[in-house]
Amino acid sequence: MAVTRFAPSPNGPLHLGHAYSAIVAHDLAKERGGQFLLRIEDIDGARSRPELADEFRRDLEWLGLEWDEVPTQSSRLESYDEAARELLEKGLLYPCTCTRAEIEALKPRLGPEGLVYPGTCKGRLLDPAKPAALRLDVDCAMARAGDLEWEDELAVCMTADPREAGDVVIVRKDAPASYHLAATLDDAADGVTLVTRGQDLFPATHVHRLLQALLGLPVPSWHHHGLLMDESGKKLAKRRGSPSLAERRNSGEDGLLLAEQLRLHRFPAGISLAST
Numbered sequence: 001m002a003v004t005r006f007a008p009s010p011n012g013p014l015h016l017g018h019a020y021s022a023i024v025a026h027d028l029a030k031e032r033g034g035q036f037l038l039r040i041e042d043i044d045g046a047r048s049r050p051e052l053a054d055e056f057r058r059d060l061e062w063l064g065l066e067w068d069e070v071p072t073q074s075s076r077l078e079s080y081d082e083a084a085r086e087l088l089e090k091g092l093l094y095p096c097t098c099t100r101a102e103i104e105a106l107k108p109r110l111g112p113e114g115l116v117y118p119g120t121c122k123g124r125l126l127d128p129a130k131p132a133a134l135r136l137d138v139d140c141a142m143a144r145a146g147d148l149e150w151e152d153e154l155a156v157c158m159t160a161d162p163r164e165a166g167d168v169v170i171v172r173k174d175a176p177a178s179y180h181l182a183a184t185l186d187d188a189a190d191g192v193t194l195v196t197r198g199q200d201l202f203p204a205t206h207v208h209r210l211l212q213a214l215l216g217l218p219v220p221s222w223h224h225h226g227l228l229m230d231e232s233g234k235k236l237a238k239r240r241g242s243p244s245l246a247e248r249r250n251s252g253e254d255g256l257l258l259a260e261q262l263r264l265h266r267f268p269a270g271i272s273l274a275s276t
Helices: 016-032 051-062 078-089 100-105 137-144 181-188 199-215 243-252 255-263
Strands: 005-006 037-038 093-096 131-137 149-150 156-159 169-171 196-199 223-226 225-228 272-273
Touching: 005 016, 005 196, 016 037, 016 051, 016 196, 016 225, 016 243, 037 169, 051 243, 078 093, 078 131, 078 137, 078 169, 078 181, 078 196, 078 199, 093 169, 093 181, 100 181, 131 156, 149 223, 169 181, 181 199, 196 199, 199 223, 243 255
Parallel strands: 005 037, 196 223
Antiparallel strands: 093 131, 131 169, 149 156, 225 272
């Protein structure tokens, strides 16, 4: 039995890319006699807008999806704190006060998630008055964890290689946890057995597999699906103002028909499916 989840952040409305991702997760669970979960990832500070969660539910219902809802991230802060303390006690995290501008000025190499942090703060005496994030010492963590494998249904059995992403942030300066830590802990807590998400998050899975090993968490399988792209070849995104599901729903569009078209890979004009 597969347990999948759709985990949107209420920092903007859902668009067709979200609809496609939710449908993939929903249908894989239902095809295998499993459970499809909705989890609201609402720890993005002032950007999180609680009223959007109700819009998300209406959007999913409009698409004809059925789900079970699990606790929001904002109700799980204690678990993030506990995990961060465990990693700190193991000597696997270090504080970092660098700003994005300071990191960019160093001209570090590019990795799968953008600029790779060059470890500037590692072993440095820092100003305790400056806000600090906590970064994972990936070399130390890999030495402790050893070789790790994970499976993607659309790819092959992978050996985790999180070094490509560098020393990623585990606890943000402005939030209780990074995506890496929160999503990994939440999937384990919710009993997710098949993590479905876009190909753009494929590199993050290497980091998540490492965190699972370090924290003694169960290991799911993954299904990284293709991304919906606009006519310029960029993935649909909230920040680029991609048309929202709420706008389509409120205009009287047939959500059930839209969902069926997405299943058949028949997309509105200017939108295509591609992998990264």
